[in-house]
Amino acid sequence: MSDVSSTTAAAASSTSATSYTYSSNAADIDWDALIEVAVAAKTAPADAIDVKITENETKIAAYEEMQDLLQGINDAATALRGSTGSTLDDDDVFADREAYLTSVGDVDAESAVVVTVDDDTDIGTYDLQILQLATVEKLSSAEYESNSEELGLAGSLTIALEDGEAVEFDITEDMSLAEIASTINGQSDTTGVQATVLKVSDDSYQLILSGTETGQEIVMSAGDGTDIAQALGITDENGDFANEIQAAQDAIITLDGITITRSSNTIDDVLDGVTFNLYQETGEDASISVEVSSDVTAIKEAIIALVDAYNAYREWAITQQEVSTSGTASDEATLFADSTLRSTNSSISDDLSTMIDSDSMALLGLSYDENNYLEYDESTLNAALLDDLDTVESLLTFKMDSSSNDIMLLRRNTSMPSELSLDITVDEDGTLTGVSVDGDTSLFTVDGSRIIGAEGSEYEGITLVFTGDESQTVDLTFSSGIAEQLFVTTDDVADEDDSILTDMIESLNDTNEDLEEKADDIRDRADTYEDMLTDRYAAYQAAIEEAESSLDYIEAILNLGND
Known part of the structure; x- marks a missing residue:
């Protein structure tokens, strides 16, 4: 009996020592981190789009720099492309x-x-x-001790140049020499005569009258009252000038x-x-x-400017071909292996290799160095400009030769033919009526005296002016020198309004606008998703906190029974 009692007591003692506890890790959950990871997964495509936009922007910047440098070549070539046989000589340095x-x-x-x-x-x-x-005529008055004291003369004086308009000046007794000069100068634009007061010495002043036009004499006459000109000593008693400092001639x-x-x-x-x-x-x-x-100095400066513009472009182009130590394109080579850059470089090289007859850029002393930069020999260039300027002009410029003096070139396109034969017809009054090429009348239209290349034809953009009055066949030959070729190439590639690079830059900008819109849409949806997760996780948090509160309550109740 005693053993049973001992066992029961031990059990009771063990039960009274038990504590009921429940634990939860809800408070340790990083809800913000969960949301951030989930949203990041949603915005990852937008981040990838950002990378593409940045790549495009880098390429746009490179194309824009390429365009600027090519326009530098274009500007330099413009001065040298010439317009022999045409009316296009506004920017022609050979016309200077x-x-x-x-x-x-x-x-x-x-x-x-x-x-x-x-x-x-x-x-x-x-x-x-x-x-x-x-020379202008100059007259002086007598000498006066002061230029500011009243002279006490009253009367009128009429003054003019031979071809000027006469003005009558009223002179009053209270006027000084300086005031008379000021009065005359008030009408100098009309009379053509100016007045000054010359300080001859400390106590000697003279009034000087000067014409403003060479070769014209001063005409003076007296009015009512005192003969002011004679009183001032400008004329003598016969009305002749008393002191002519300088005659008009x-x-x-x-x-x-x-x-x-x-x-x-x-x-x-x-x-x-x-x-x-x-x-x-x-x-x-x-x-x-x-x-x-x-102006051979201007021509020389224009040639050197073209060399400098090419070398500036060449220096940049080299950076686009650089290879890193790992054998890949360097960080600066944004346009590495770019087809537009390659084709442009090739075209410019071809342009500089242009030969007219047997002459090349060597005539100008131009050559390439080991890095394909242009350099020039000044002695050779000077000799060519001084001794062979016509050949220099032919080598560089666009040139038209015509079998008739009755036709001039007003406008040309960028793909001029090497030769062209026009059959020109006029009516009995000598008025231009038609133009054909090998019997084809559709290639040119007539507008007054102008012969205009038909739209859509190979001659579109060409405008000729006919000044004759007889029907005739005119044979034209065209040649395009180095500067003309460079102008055409760089204009096609880099013109700000209409060119290959302009189209490519606009296309990339349009692409970026579309990409930015797509990235914005993705991020807008991610923002919505983030708001939804925030609300959902807030509900989870609230539910967990409520459950934890209930567990705490139950735990407390259970523990009360063990006290």
Whole structure:
């Protein structure tokens, strides 16, 4: 009996020592991390799109740099592409003219005359003598002790140049010498006469009247009251000028022995396109040789500018071909193996290899170095410009030769034929009526005196001007030199408005816009998904917290029974 009792007591003692506990890891759950992982999986495609957009932007930047550098070549080529046989000479450096002056005898040519020449002026050499410079007339008054004291003169004075408009000035007793000068200057634009007060010494002043136009005399007359001109000592009692400092006279020059007189020292109506600005007389025993010629300095600078533009592009192009140490494209070679870059480089190389007759860029002293940069020999270039300018022009420019002087080229396209024969017909009044090529009348249309390449034909973009009045067959030949070829290539590839690179850049930009829209849609959906997960996990959290609260309550109840 005692053993049973001992066992029961031990069991009871064991039961009273038991504690009821339940644990949960809900508080340790990182809900934000779960949401972040789930959302990241949804946005991963958008991240991949971002990478593609960045790649496209990098390529766009490279194409834009390529375009800028090619436009540099294009700009340099434009000046040298020429327009021989056409009316297209606005940017033609070969149409630039310069006057080269050479002293003959005891005269400093550069100090005696400045000669300016318009573009495309006829070339020639002329012998110039400057026998007399044109001058303005200058008159002085008597001397006065002050320029500011009242002179006490009252009357009127009429002043003008020969070809000017006369103005009558009222002079009052309270006016000083300075005030009279100011009054006259108020109408200088009308009269052509200016007045100044010259301080001769500390106590001596004179009024100076000067014409503003060379070769014209000052005309003065007195009005009512005091004869102001005589009172001032400008005229004498006979009305003649008392002190003429300088007489008005015309300029006198001889050009190739022909005497020419002009009222101005700026003479621009003797030779078309040539202006002489006279500064010193040569005398009859000396002269100046004036050679109107092509501006070889400008041509040389244009050629060097083309070399520099090509080398700038070449330097960039090399970076696009660089290989890393691992044998793959370097980080800078964005356009590595790009087909447009390859074809452009090939075309430019072909353009620089252009030959006209037997002449190549070697005529200009141009050659490649070991890295295919252009370099030039200045002595060779100078010799070519001075001794063989016509050949230089043919080698570089576009040129049209015509069997008739009645036709000129107004516009050309970028794929001019090497030759073209036009059968031109006019009516009995000499009016242009039709043009055919090998009997085909559909290739050109007629608009007044203009012959226009038909749209859709190989001659589209070509416009010729016919100035004749008889039906005739005109044979035309065209040649495209180095600069013309470079212009055409770079214009096709890099023109800002319509070119291969412009289209590619626009296409990539359009692609990026579509990709950005797609990435935005993905992220919008991910945002919605994130909101849904946040709400769902918040509900889970609330449910777990409620369950944990219930478990805590049950645990407490169970533990109460063991106390």
